[in-house]
Amino acid sequence: MAVAEEKTSPEISQEKSWHGIVLQALKRNDVSLVPYVPDRILTTLIKNLHADPFFTTFPTAREEEAVGIVAGAWMGGRRGAVLMQTSGFATLANVLASLAMPYQIPLIMFVTERGTLGEFNYGQSLVCRTMRPVLDSLAMEHHTCTRLDEFEFICDRSIKQSITTQAPVALILSPLLTGGKTFDK
Amino acid sequence: MNSTPARNTKVMNRFDLTSRLVAKLKNEEAVVGGIGNTNFDLWAAGHRPQNFYMLGSMGLAFPIALGVALAQPERRIFALEGDGSLLMQLGALSTIATLAPKNLTMVVMDNGVYQITGAQPTPGAVVADIVAIAIASGLGNSAWAADEDDFERLIDQSMSAAGPTLIGVRIDDKPGVGTTRRDPVQIRERFMHGLGVREPL
Numbered sequence: 001m002a003v004a005e006e007k008t009s010p011e012i013s014q015e016k017s018w019h020g021i022v023l024q025a026l027k028r029n030d031v032s033l034v035p036y037v038p039d040r041i042l043t044t045l046i047k048n049l050h051a052d053p054f055f056t057t058f059p060t061a062r063e064e065e066a067v068g069i070v071a072g073a074w075m076g077g078r079r080g081a082v083l084m085q086t087s088g089f090a091t092l093a094n095v096l097a098s099l100a101m102p103y104q105i106p107l108i109m110f111v112t113e114r115g116t117l118g119e120f121n122y123g124q125s126l127v128c129r130t131m132r133p134v135l136d137s138l139a140m141e142h143h144t145c146t147r148l149d150e151f152e153f154i155c156d157r158s159i160k161q162s163i164t165t166q167a168p169v170a171l172i173l174s175p176l177l178t179g180g181k182t183f184d185k
Numbered sequence: 186m187n188s189t190p191a192r193n194t195k196v197m198n199r200f201d202l203t204s205r206l207v208a209k210l211k212n213e214e215a216v217v218g219g220i221g222n223t224n225f226d227l228w229a230a231g232h233r234p235q236n237f238y239m240l241g242s243m244g245l246a247f248p249i250a251l252g253v254a255l256a257q258p259e260r261r262i263f264a265l266e267g268d269g270s271l272l273m274q275l276g277a278l279s280t281i282a283t284l285a286p287k288n289l290t291m292v293v294m295d296n297g298v299y300q301i302t303g304a305q306p307t308p309g310a311v312v313a314d315i316v317a318i319a320i321a322s323g324l325g326n327s328a329w330a331a332d333e334d335d336f337e338r339l340i341d342q343s344m345s346a347a348g349p350t351l352i353g354v355r356i357d358d359k360p361g362v363g364t365t366r367r368d369p370v371q372i373r374e375r376f377m378h379g380l381g382v383r384e385p386l
Contacts, residue, residue, distance in 0.1 A: 033255060035280075056255060058284060060248075061276020068245035068277075072217070072252025075237065075373060076260075077382040080252070098241020102369040 018151055018177050019045035022110060025155035026081060027054055029163070031108065033073045033080035035059070035066035037088050041112040041178045046083070063088040064095040071105045079163070081108035086115050087127045089170070093134050100168045101138055107168035108159055113144070117175040120183035131172070141169045146176035192314075194355045195332040199294050200226040200362045202336055202354055206263065206292070207231060209340060215253050215380060218365075219246030219266040221301040223294055225361025227265060234379025238365045238372050244273030247281060247291055254286040257380060261288050261344055268295040268315055269307045275318060281349055282323025290343040291351045293319075296358050304358055316353040327351035 022045055026034065034049055034057040036042065049057040060066040063084045070080030089111050100107040114121075115128025135142045141161065143154050154171065162169040175181075199222060207216070207230040217237045218224030223246070224238040237253075239246055250264030271278075271293055281289065297310035309315070319327040326343075330336035330352055343350035365372075377383045 033252070058280070060280050062274070064242070064245065065248045065274060065277050065280060068242065068248030069252040069255070069280075071245075072249035072254075073256040074252070075249075075377050075382065076215075076253040076256025076380055077377075078252075078256035095242045095245065099239070099245065102240070103373040104370055105373070 016148075017044075018145075018148060018173065019048065021148075021152045021155055023048055023052070025152065025159060027052075028156065029079070029159045031079040031081050031159060032056060033070060033078055034083060035069050035080070036083035037061075037063050037066065037085070038083075039085035039088075039112045039114070040181055041085070041173070042083055063091050067092060067095045067100060067107060070107060071099055071103070074105055079106075079108075081110060081159075083110050083112075085112045086131055087124065089131050089134075090127045096134070096138055096140070096168065101140070104166040105168065106162040106166050108162050109168065109170045110173060111170055112173045112178060113175060114181065117180060118182055135170055141167060142172060143170075144172045144174050146174045148177065151177060192329060192355065193331065194329045194353075196355050196357050197330075197333060197336070198359060199223070199296075199356045200229060200359075202292075202294075202333065202356070203227055203265065204230045205333065205337055206265075206340055207233070209337070210235075212261065213379065214261040214263060215250070215257070215376075217246050217250040217253065217262065217264045219243075219264070219270045221267065222361035223265045223267050223270070224365050225363050228365040229361060229363030234375050236379070237376045240365070240367055240369055240372075244270045244277075246270065247277045248274065250289060250291070251277070251281055251284065251286065253380070254289040255284070258286070258288055260380070261290065262286075264289065264291045266291065266293055268293055268297065268309065269299045271315060272307060272309055272313075275322070278319050278322035278324055278351075285348045287346065287348055289349040290340065291349065293351065293353045294356050295353055296356045298358055300358055300360060316351065319351045319353075324349060324351050327353070329353045329355070
């Protein structure tokens with residue numbers, strides 16, 4: 001692609017947003033199956049995934065269902081990633097410990113972080129506090145993404161590391177990166 | 186027992202039905218066995234590299250099978266699940282109905298009990314009809330197998346169906362006849378070899 005063309009491509013301007021970076025990193029690493037349980041923060045990313053024929057993206061009823069789907073797809077030779085919010089991650093301890101970790105599945109998770117930096121629902125803030133202890137208790141790789149200038153590096157390297165080491169990774173998308181959800185009523 | 190839905194279905198045996206299914210597999214079809222007795226009987230029916238044995242993650246046999254089906258649309262995928270397991274993940278039926286993979290056949294082994302934990306009845310044992318739930322979830326091609334011959338007929342029929350198939354079978358309360366060797370990494374690696382995703386080292 002010519003340099004001049006790159007500058008005017010709409011995909012390039014999309015790359016400058018956090019959700020554009022996620023979409024391009026998935027595509028670049030041939031991660032095409034993206035089941036999710038939605039979050040308000042994920043709205044644009046989900047919309048853009050649906051609009052792109054490269055991706056097979058769909059909602060599941062529960063997050064662990066999505067984990068099962070991408071685990072099966074990996075074994076069948078197709079790469080996947082799961083999108084969810086913090087409270088969804090909180091439902092996953094069993095499937096992480098009994099499927100993703102022992103079977104060495106490169107489970108790639110994007111978790112939009114609720115419960116901190118301006119949370120307005122006390123329950124959400126308590127759920128959020130369970131997330132990192134669960135990740136740490138299983139010695140799972142995880143990063144809290146706060147800065148746009150680092151985000152492409154973290155996304156791209158983490159996807160590659162997950163696949164080459166056959167180990168799950170969780171990328172926690174902080175309100176510092178996404179803007180988060182604010183109390184507006 | 187007046188509230189029990191009428192089921193003109195024979196009570197069959199998990200190992201016998203699993204063996205009948207495995208005997209039909211001539212094209213390296215994948216088989217995903219759910220937690221406990223379901224995969225024990227799959228193991229006992231004779232290990233094949235295209236078998237996946239789930240050692241935890243109760244309720245995820247159908248989602249895992251859906252993932253395989255989406256990754257390999259040309260291969261037929263069978264998933265074997267217990268009624269107690271399915272009750273944990275009923276939402277997955279709607280997901281599968283929406284995606285409608287034509288290469289997925291699901292079998293629900295319904296004995297109404299958590300056999301492996303001491304045969305306690307499931308919450309749905311007396312009142313719920315798994316096949317009716319599947320149909321209401323959007324899986325129109327769902328049926329109870331009346332007996333062993335009917336089970337084999339439904340399996341054959343599913344292999345050329347235009348969408349996913351769910352087959353309910355009533356089974357007795359017998360435990361599995363074997364025990365899967367619990368080596369998750371080897372199970373996963375062998376399965377990937379069996380599916381042609383990887384070559385052995």
